[in-house]
Amino acid sequence: MNDEQLQRYSRQIMLPDFDYQGQQSLLHAKVLVIGLGGLGSPVALYLAAAGVGTLVLVDDDQVDHSNLQRQIIHGESDVGTNKAVSAQKSIAALNSEVSVIVLQQRLAGETLDQQVRDATIVLDCSDNLVTRLAVNKACIKYQVPLVTGAAIRMEGQVTVVDPRQPDAPCYACFMQLVGEQDRSCSTNGVMAPLVGIIGAIQAMEAIKVLSNLGQPLVGKLLLLDAKTMQWQTFGVAKEESCPSCGLN
Numbered sequence: 001m002n003d004e005q006l007q008r009y010s011r012q013i014m015l016p017d018f019d020y021q022g023q024q025s026l027l028h029a030k031v032l033v034i035g036l037g038g039l040g041s042p043v044a045l046y047l048a049a050a051g052v053g054t055l056v057l058v059d060d061d062q063v064d065h066s067n068l069q070r071q072i073i074h075g076e077s078d079v080g081t082n083k084a085v086s087a088q089k090s091i092a093a094l095n096s097e098v099s100v101i102v103l104q105q106r107l108a109g110e111t112l113d114q115q116v117r118d119a120t121i122v123l124d125c126s127d128n129l130v131t132r133l134a135v136n137k138a139c140i141k142y143q144v145p146l147v148t149g150a151a152i153r154m155e156g157q158v159t160v161v162d163p164r165q166p167d168a169p170c171y172a173c174f175m176q177l178v179g180e181q182d183r184s185c186s187t188n189g190v191m192a193p194l195v196g197i198i199g200a201i202q203a204m205e206a207i208k209v210l211s212n213l214g215q216p217l218v219g220k221l222l223l224l225d226a227k228t229m230q231w232q233t234f235g236v237a238k239e240e241s242c243p244s245c246g247l248n
């Protein structure tokens, strides 16, 4: 790190548990962000500001006027532009040192495998269950940690999957327990700051995993009901019969 970087990240480096080593681990990380919508906006902005070395931004969708209410990485002039391209522009303005790779596509199959394998950590900020389960599977296959988040109406959830820990449950283990419907913001609605809260937690968990700081939400599902501002944490064990990480 040069003097300018030491100064830029000084408020993090002065944290004793994080230190110079923590900042170095962010600088060397290649973080895959899947989806640059409501969750991906704060995730990409905070990780760029915090000093992650490389961000791989994936989205096949264009910015729509109805996205601006909550997808704060995009502005009015970005309507009609691909979301990953638009996010890259905002990140360049915030921290030009971050190297950004843009993929204007929906990750699946071979390309999903390739991107997950090359990543230090994956942040799932997608808006659908099919993608979340596919990303979860790829992360298990290549033993890459995953921070997955979801937000709808006034409710949100976050968990961390760390396949490097043999006894840790995966995203599908949780879904077997709590049950998950594939609900979309376009039909159910979502309150603007909710995605900011959940996305910021995802960014925080990613920084913790990357820098080996504190206790990430591995084996725990954090749930928020923003109407009452009640937080709940459910612990879950690995499901032997889990279709994604189970023995068979």
Ligand SMILES: [Zn+2]
Binding pocket: 169, 170, 171, 172, 173, 174, 238, 239, 242, 243, 244, 245, 246
């Ligand atoms: Zn599982």
